[in-house]
Amino acid sequence: MVRLYHRVKARIATMPFGLSIGSLAVLVTAVAVAYRYEGTTRDTGPCRAIPGDSSWPTGDTWAALNATLGGKLIASMPIAAPCHTTLFGQANAVFNPDECATLRDHWFFPETHLASSSSPMAYAFSNNSCNPFLAPAAPCTIGSLAVYTINATGTADFQHAVRFAKRHNVRLVIRNTGHDYLGKSTGAHSLTVWARHMKAMSVINYHDKTYTGLALKVGAGVEVIEAYRYASSQGLVVVGGNCPTVALAGGFTQGGGHGPLASRYGLSADQVLEWELVTGIGEVVTVSATRNSDLFWALRGGGGGTFGIVSSLTVKAFPDTRTSVASVTLLNNGTNTDSVYSAVASFIRDTLPSLVDAGAFVVWIAAPFGFMIAPAIAPGLSSAELDDLMRPMTLGLEKLGLEFQYSSAQYPTFLSSYEALQETATWNVSDYNVGSRLIPRELATQRTENLVEALRYIASQTLMSGVSYNLARGNISAETVAVNPYIRSSLFSVTVGTPIDYTDWPLTKIAQDKLTHDLLPSLEKLTPGGAVYLNEADFQQPDFQQAIYGDNYGKLRDIKKKYDPHDVFYARTAVGSDEWAENSNGRLCKVRG
Structure with a gap:
C-alpha cells in the first residue's frame, strides 16, 4: 500500500x-x-x-x-x-x-x-x-x-x-x-x-429557408441571465427560462424549454436555428433545417446528454417590449381551506386561459400555506391590461370573503421586469425531489373540480406549482421539433416537490418514492396516456419513454444510433438509457440492445 x-x-x-x-x-x-x-x-x-x-x-x-x-x-x-x-x-x-x-x-x-x-x-x-x-x-x-x-x-x-x-x-x-x-x-x-466556461455571444443576421432575421448565437456555457442581458443591450429578447443560472444551450433548450416568453413565442426549442456539436463518433457537425436535419429535429426537445456535446446554439431574437407583472398571495389559515380551493378552481377555469391566450406566462403555487401567483408575466401588455385580465380572479376572491394581496407593475423592457422579480426571488436548488405532469386544457376547463381535488390532495402535503402557457401562439408545427406534442394541448405543467432531509438519507428516499407512487399518480389517473415535461420529470418515472417522449421515442432512438453508434453518451431517462443500468456501486452496464 x-x-x-x-x-x-x-x-x-x-x-x-x-x-x-x-x-x-x-x-x-x-x-x-x-x-x-x-x-x-x-x-x-x-x-x-x-x-x-x-x-x-x-x-x-x-x-x-x-x-x-x-x-x-x-x-x-x-x-x-x-x-x-x-x-x-x-x-x-x-x-x-x-x-x-x-x-x-x-x-x-x-x-x-x-x-x-x-x-x-x-x-x-x-x-x-x-x-x-x-x-x-x-x-x-x-x-x-x-x-x-x-x-x-x-x-x-x-x-x-x-x-x-x-x-x-x-x-x-x-x-x-x-x-x-x-x-x-x-x-x-x-x-x-x-462546458460552463464557453461564454461567447453575438447577434447575427440569419437566413435560411425557414427564417430570415436577427438571431443570437451563444456558447454552450451562456446562462439565461447572460443571454437576456446581452440581447437587451441590443434591443432584443430571446426565449429562455425562469431560473437565471440555467444554461440556454444545454438540457434546458434540448429538453423543450418553457419560460416567461413561452406564451408569446413558444418554447425555447421552437426558436432554434442552428446547433454546433460533437457527435458520438467525434465528428464536429453543424445542424439546421437544411443540414443534418434529422439531428436538428432530435435536439429540439429530444433531451440533452445523449445525441452529442453541444458547443453553440443559435436562436431567433425578437424586438424588446414593455412587460407587466402581477402577483397574488392568498393564505390558508386552516378555517378557509374550502374557500381557497373554490378560488383555485375558478382561477384555473375562468381566468388562467384568458391570461395565457393574451400572451402571459403564469407561475402559481399551491402548498399547505395557501395559494400564490408568483408571478403572471405579460410581455407586450400594460399593467392596466394585465389588471383587467386578473380582475375575474380578484373579484371572485372578494365575493368569497377571502383576504388576499394583489400587486402589479409595468416595466419598459422585458429584462427590467425579469430583474425586478429576481430581487425577491430565491432560486434554491438541492432541497426538493421533483416530478411533473402535463395538464391538458380540456381537463382544466371542463373537469375542473376533479383536477382541483387532485391538486388539493398534493398541496395539502407538499409544495406544487403550475407553470402555465399557451404554446399555440408560437405558430410552430409540432412535427418540426422533437418535444412531446402533448405539451401543445396543455394549459400548464404541474411540478411537484417533496422535501429532502439532508440528515436522513432513507427518509429522503421515502419522500422520493411518495412522489413517484402516490402524489403524481393522483394526476396520472386524470390524464391516462398523458405526458410529463422532460426537464422537470421524475427520474423514477415509470414508462419514461412514453411519458417523456411520447410517440417520438422510436424515431429518436434511431437518430441516436446514427450519430452515436457506439453508445458513448448515456444519461438517466435520456433516449437510449433504457439499454443500460447502474449497479449498486455505480458501474454502468449494458443490459440490452
Missing part, C-alpha cells in the same frame, strides 16, 4: 494541471481512487470500466490526456470536503469548520455549485457521499462524482473526450451548469466534459 501511494504521488506530481482546483485535490483524489479499488481488477464485459479494472486508464494515460488538453483536466474534489475530518479514507488536511458553516449557509443556492466541476447540485444523485449537514466524523468520499473533468473551451476538447472515453471504455458525462433534476450532469466513475 505504501508503494502504491508513492507511485501515484510521483505520477501526479508530473501532471501539468494548469486549470485544476489545486494539487492537493488532484493528489488525494487519485490516491483515494487507488486505495478504494486496489484488488478489484476484473474483465468489464458489457460494462464501463471503473478504477481498479485492468482496462481503467493508468496514471500515465491520464497524464497524456491532460497534456493533450493543455492542462484542462480536473480531479474531482467534493465541495463539502471542509466539513469532514476524513477525505477519501485519509486524514483531511482541508477540514475547516468555519468554511463548512459558510458552505451550509449558502448550500441551497445555485451559485454555490456552479463553480464546481463535479457538484451534483441535486442531492438525490450524490449517493450521500460527502454531505455537509452530517457530523464531521461522517466519511467524505468521491461517491457518484466524476473521477476527472475536462474544463472545455472548444470543440477540440469535446473530440478528445469522446475519443478517450470510447478508446478506454470510460463512462462519459456532459455537464454544463449542473442544473438537472434527473441527474444527467453527474455520474460515478466517469470522465465529465464541463
